[in-house]
Amino acid sequence: MTAAHYIGGRWVSGDSADCITVYDPSLGEPFAELTAATPSQVDQAIAAARQALPAWRNSSASQRAAYLKGFAEQIELRREALIALQMQNNGKPRHEAVVDIDDAIATFSYYAGLAERLDDLQDREVLLSVPGFTAHTRFEAVGVVGLIVPWNFPLVTSAWKLAPALATGCTVVIKPSEITPLIEQAYGHIADALGLPAGVLNIVGGKAETGAALSNHPGIDKLSFTGSNAVGSQVMSSSAAHCRPVTLELGGKSAILVFDDCDLDQAVEWIVAGICWNAGQMCSATSRLLVQDSIADALILRLKSAFEKLRLGNPLNGEVDMGPLTSQAQWSKVNTYFAIARTEGLQCVTGGDVLQDPGWFVQPTIYADVPPDSRLWTEEIFAPVLCTRRFASEAEALALANDSRFGLVATVVSADLVRAKRVADALDVGHVWINSVQAVFVETSWGGTKGSGIGRELGPWGLSAYQSVKHVTRCLG
Incomplete structure (x- = not known):
């Protein structure tokens, strides 16, 4: 067992009796083990973050920017090792793992740039309508923040939270997913390499008990969570009990609307990318295809061909188009949805089944003319499962x-x-692409409406999520 947790600038082993086994999903076999952190170790991490907060919050924004630039540079130095770990632990094809690493680097670089300008924004005068008073604005760090990150884009979603939090002067405690607990450890090693002050960054790994200890803890000032709606509801309830802010990035059942004036081949490319990237394990997966009547048959026929040409396999054995699902639990869940589809009598165009050993692979799947009350149409499956319906008009x-x-x-x-x-x-959503793959830029916001969450990440909105606003007003009389 390795020292897997980073608390107060030190690497420590977990004190829990709970062992976390890390799997290679392409083989369905374990390749690492670690011991989970206990609630008392979560206490220690939060205490370390609290102790480090005053000095870090009062450091200059340019100093914090320098550390963020260092994170970007250090991720680049570790590029090949991190890519290999994404491929082994997540099952991502190499080209997807490369995008993940580039995304993390871009995020730290971007927030380094924003941090450099923070000091210039402080204490700006507010124009008042009443004479005899003056006022100015301050932007201050929220405080100690808890970051709970998911397994489908580790390192990436944590960068989206960690970089702006550090930029504003917050100290943090990160809880990685127990399915992919290793790659976030890179941040602790980078902190050591950069000489980041002890306690500014803390990492505690574990399962539900560890996450609950963090989200329920009275010592944090904000919590940011990315994951399922079921757990997000619990996180929100915990935050409500302490009357503290929360950012939630939750599920999706996103639509791709294809009109009859499109280029069919180009449409196929965008549809396949929207549902099969990361084996469909994306909250943003465009899993509902709405296609205009006049082109529906031709488009679905081309999609069938494209799905059946996808190369599935272990990304460590060569270039593939799609890897496995990341966990056996997710593989079993998707198998349940395939059974539901058979029970509902859905029309399966291609796929519709899981693949057996080795690994946790599923067939890229298309269902045609899915009724709007079908569970496959309404529920997030988190897999390369595309449900289609036809429409006659823009309004429909x-x-x-x-x-x-x-x-x-x-x-x-x-x-x-x-x-x-x-x-x-x-469209009642947080982000829309027009004639494009799902290109996500750090300069634009990320988040949704309705059940897809609360708040925004990325862009200046992601920075403001970790700031509080203070106004100081003075009477001139």
Whole structure:
């Protein structure tokens, strides 16, 4: 067992009797073990963050920016090792793992740039409508923040939270997923390499008990969570009990709307990318295809061919298009949905089954003309499972797309850019792509409406999530 937890600038072993086994999903075999942190070790991590807070919060923004630049540089130095770990522990094809590492680097670089400008924004005067008073604005760190990150994009989602939190002067405690607990450890090693002050960054790994100890703890000032709606509801309840702010990035059941003036081959490329990237294990997966009647048969036929040409396999054995699902639990869950589809009598165009040993692979799957009350149409599956429906008009397409308890993202495919923008503006989601793959830029926000969460990450909005606003008003008389 390795010393897997980073508390107060020191690497320590977990004190729990709970062992975390780390798997290679392409083989379904373990390759590492670690012992979970106990609630008392979570206490220690939060105490270390609390102790480090005053000095870190009062450091200059340029000093914090220098550390963030260092994180970006150190991730680059570790590039090949981190790519290999993403491939082994997540089952990501190499080209996807490369994107993840580049995303993390870009995030730290971007927030380093924003941090450099923070001092210039402090103490700006507020124009008042009443004479005899003066006021100025201060932006201050929220305090000690807990970051709970998921298994589908480790290192990436943690970068989205960690970089802006450190930029503003917050100290942090990160809880990685027990499915992918290793890659976030890189941040602790980077902190050591950079000489980051002890306690500014703390990492505690574990299962539900560890997460609950963090989210229920009275010693944190904000909690940011990415994961399932079920756990997000518990996190929100815990934060409500302490009347503290929370950011939630939750599930999705996103739509891709394809109109009859599109280029069919290009549409196929965007649809496949939207549902099969990371084996469909994305909250943003465009798992509901809405296609205009006149092109539906032709498009679905091309999609069937494209799905069946995808190369599935172990990414460590060569270039593949899609790897396995990341955990056996997710593999079993998807198998349950395939059984539901058979019970509901859904029309399976291709796929519709899991693959057996070795590894946790599933067939890329398409269901045609799925009823809107089907569980596969309404529930997040988190797999390369595409459900399709036809529409006759723009109004019908919008009604179908917005008829969901989720509202994370959507994609519009149309040669008529006026219509595409009109449709994008009418979609009740947090981010819309027009004629594009799901290109996510650190400069734009990430988050959704309805059941897809609360708050925004990335861009300046991600920075403000870790700031409080203070106004100081003085009477001149």
